[in-house]
Amino acid sequence: MTDPSRIVPRWLHVWAVVTLVATLVLLGMGQVVTSHAAGMADPLWPTDPLYVFRTATPAEKERFRSESAFFVEHSHRIAAFSVGGLVILLALGLAVTDPRKVAGGVAVAGLVLLIAGFGDIHRDLMGQNKLIKEGMLSKADIHVPVRATTVSLGGLVIALAVAASGLFARGGTVRLLGTLALAGVMLQGLFGGVRVLMNEVVGPDLAMIHGMFAQVVFGLLAAIAVLSARPNTSNPDAGKYGRVATAVALLVFAQVLFGALVRHTPGPLTQRLHLLTAFVATVVVMWFTHYIMKASCVRARVAPLVWALSGLLVVQVGLGVEAWLARFGDPLLSESARMTPQYIATRTLHALVGSSLWAISLTLALILRRSSGAAAHTLAEPGHDRPNAGGTQVPVCTPETIASHRRGDAR
Amino acid sequence: MTGFHNGRGRSRVTASTALLATAAALAVLPGCGGCTKQPEYPPNLTFPPRADRLVLKLPDKPATALNSPMKREEEIAALDALGGKTLDVSTVPTDARAKLDTFLKDTFGTPAAPLLALEGEAATRLRLSDAHLAEGAKLFRRHCLQCHNLTGDGRGTSSNTIPFPRDYRQGQFKFVSHENGKPRRADLVRTITEGLKSTPMPSFALLQEGERDLLAGYVVYLAVRGQVEFESLGAMAAGQIDDPGARVKAILAEWEKTENSPPVPVEPPGEEHGTPAHQASVKRGFTLFTAKADNSCISCHGEFGRKPVLRYDVWGTVAKPADLTQTTLKSGTRPEDVFARVRFGIPAVGMPAHPKLSDRDVWDLVRFVRSVPYRVQLPDDVRSAVYPQP
Structure with missing residues (x-):
């Protein structure tokens, strides 16, 4: 090493x-x-x-x-x-x-x-x-x-x-x-x-x-x-963003689980859970995007991931509508829905994008939480740091540190 | 300290959370209940009227290729150009069709409430009472509907990708033990229990014996209903007078006749593997198999199945005669399984029955067929004929 x-x-x-x-x-x-x-x-x-x-x-x-x-x-x-x-x-x-x-x-x-x-x-x-x-x-x-x-x-x-x-x-x-x-x-x-x-x-x-x-x-x-x-540069301000990102990741995970439920046991309860959580998750992710992009200290580090999350969410909503109609639009039984290549592709993509949203939201949460507590495990250079209550040095949120976030440097 | 952090802020958060949780519960509550019960059909769901083509006559010539599951309906429609005959059910007069649909609903009920209204005693003898059918319907939805579909037409969700779940609606099945082409209930139970080797039909051995019997009963019900509809539509299209009530009676009588017929005999002892008697039996079976005659075994199972002659089956799809040099036969390789195939044939795919062969001749064929995959079990001259390449 x-x-x-x-x-x-x-x-x-x-x-x-x-x-x-x-x-x-x-x-x-x-x-x-x-x-x-x-x-x-x-x-x-x-x-x-x-x-x-x-x-x-x-x-x-x-x-x-x-x-x-x-x-x-x-x-x-x-x-x-x-x-x-x-x-x-x-x-x-x-x-x-x-x-x-x-x-x-x-x-x-x-x-x-x-x-x-x-x-x-x-x-x-x-x-x-x-x-x-x-x-x-x-x-x-x-x-x-x-x-x-x-x-x-x-x-x-x-x-x-x-x-x-x-x-x-x-x-x-x-x-x-x-x-x-x-x-x-x-x-x-x-x-x-x-x-x-x-x-x-x-x-x-x-x-x-x-x-x-x-x-x-x-x-x-x-x-x-x-x-x-x-590990990325430590930033104590990332702590609260990390907590919010964790909550968002858990919400996305719950929605993905509800999606698996409705895929395999499409009863009235599972359909409601998945539909209603979709509304909530959409609103929360949109708000989260705005929340993160307002925060100059963390935005530089995670902006691509946040944009990927929002972009995929828009795609997911569209796929969700199509998958829903394909599965539940049949007047007979949902189990009798006609299987066409479009049906297979829509439902598969919807599930796959859901998994991707889960991975991205989890990655965001981990990066932000890691940023807030990484100081003890890395070597930090003097001059860019301020002391915290524990006596170790942590960097302040300056244009230089923001630029270093963008480069992905560790200090 | 901001308002968020003081007592008023905390109680606001608590109240909001409680309100949110209550709203979420109220939104989800209508979906609760029945999570652990077997799925029941919606009470207003009816069996859809048959919309796909009827296959009335098959082409005389052999088929040239196996079907593609995604193109089944097009390939069935193309049978007319090959010398077969199919019927587009939309050509049946609307009023006659409506009358038939009403009869079917009154006589056979709905998926949620299946019944056999006309024939109370026959239904009881065949264990097709309303209670049996209702339980069978629920099991069918859970275990079978995905492939065999609501009416047993074999066009379930999976059928686009796997060839071909059985279509019960002509009342015909492949693996039967009676010359009228109908299976015994025990035959259906065995298929459900063991599955069909090398096909997507799985084994349901882990279900209770009673559940498998209920499923078999529901399959019989769908077959009876489907056959009534099939034959009535054919009669209407031909301009014949249709009496679906009499048709129900006749079809149930066929099922009862099958149920009451003698079972397949057990293999007689004395000719166990490896004995000279067994070898002699295999040789006789080889001679019968390769005899030059119309509809002889070798005429379809060319090179003992390695060069099969493709045939059309009654459902308009293409069947491939079994490769007997392989160890797996779809309906099983037990002596009684092979006996039933030889004696009663597989009428649905054109494999003829052999009612005139003696039991001894049939057992010779059985021993030959069961020995073909295992070179060492064949007498030398038979082995060199079956496997000319060393």
Whole structure:
């Protein structure tokens, strides 16, 4: 690590950003699966990552080539495996940055146990599937592999305990988030898989949970991407803006969750929740844009993000209207809405822009909150600072510091 | 200290928050209730009248390609140019159509309140009482409607992307165990329980046995309703006198006849895998399979299914004869499954029944078909014929 102001190596921050972008693509593919109503296009789960190219029967390979639902669903599985791999490396890389060498080693060992155990769970379930296919096991007799589950849970506990114990060390938060993100990605995979395996019992409910939890994992990865970046110049005035931005991010998150609810369980309650919150969120984001852009101290740093938030919001409102009409405009039942390419594209884009709004609002909140309390973790140059109550030096809001915000310098 | 920070400011914030929360609750409250119940159909929702084309006659020639799910209606309409015959239901006289729609509503009810008004006793014998149908309807909405749609026309939301959820409305199904082409209730329950291999039809094995039975009953109900509508529209378009009441009776009688017929026999013992008797049976089955005759097995399952001859099915779409060299057959590979296919055929796709074959001949064919995917189970001469490339 050549830059002492960084809490993790630059390559790891770049990896975090790449993982975030890949996860956004995965989210989009998941939303295509839902819009396509392709969640059960292949009732077989789990399968190995390149199943449709390797061990699938010729009939299934033909389905992958010719049936769009099968293609979309299996592409989503392949992308999910890929993102899982990215997050594994991210979590391991973050664990290794622990300044407590022994603890870091134990955390890595815990993560390895978690990954190995999870892989074993997958392999065991695939073996059971093979028996079901051959008629030697009934679907009702599928069981959870106890040993593999115990190993992976044990590894998770170890990794989390080490990460939690180092929370106040340098980079402690981002290491904990890394472990949580890995656990989250694995849990998300299980939600998706059990949705298929137990479709008739909990399928639609788990599909909804899978959609909602994706936003949680996406948020974790966005937080890692932000917090692994080089810290920006401290600014105590950013504190109140950070609190307001946090409230806005939570509101946007709630709206995204309500959107997932209405997508999967379009009843009268969920429709009202999503519609009414849309009005509130639109007004709040517009006000927030004005609020931030009035604040010269923070505006320079976050202006592009704030404009992106407002711009996407305008697009989202339009997409929301079209998606609503496409889904609920049918005089029969919402489940019978005719699926056309426009219908699929509108609903998918609406969900994807929603996820993007959540990521942007969370990023804004984290940057602003970080700006208000970054002094203790960076090296600050004298001459640009004023003392605060704790005795450490923090910069004042001057034209020079504003210009430095714009350049993205750390001092 | 500003007004915001003093006691008056705080109480203003508290009052505003309370007002906001109350307003939000009032706005959302009308949507509450029923979150945990099975979704029920709106009481004023009726089954929509059939709007898609009726397929009355199929082209004689084989099909040239499989269908694209997104172009199903266009490809069905194109059957007329290929020697088939379809009917645009909008050509049926409006007053006759309205009379039929009224009859259907009075006889079969609505999705929220399905019934079989005319035939109380037959409905009871077939376990199609109002109570059975009402529960079946709710389960159908939750588990089946996405693909099979409200009337069972196979044109649900997912049907644009997957070929092709079953259309029940001609009262025809593929995997039957009676020569009249109707499935037993047990056949439907098995399909629901096990799904259809290598197709998007999933297994519903984790549902309660009673729930699967209710679903099967509701499928029968939709099939009866659909067949009455299909045949009545065809009769009206042909200028024939239509008696839908008599049609309901006749169709229910067909279902009852199927239900009361003898079950598929169990495979006789004595010819287990690996025994000389089994090998001899497989050889006889091979001879029957490859016999040169009209409608012989090999005429459609060319090269034992590796070069299938595409055929039109009764729904106007294209069916591909199974590749028997693969280990998966859609309706299952148990001996009784294959027996039923050979004995009763798959009338909906033109696979003929073989009523004149003896049980022994059919079992020989069954053993041959079940052995084809596994080279080691085939006698040497049969293996070299089925798999000429080493």
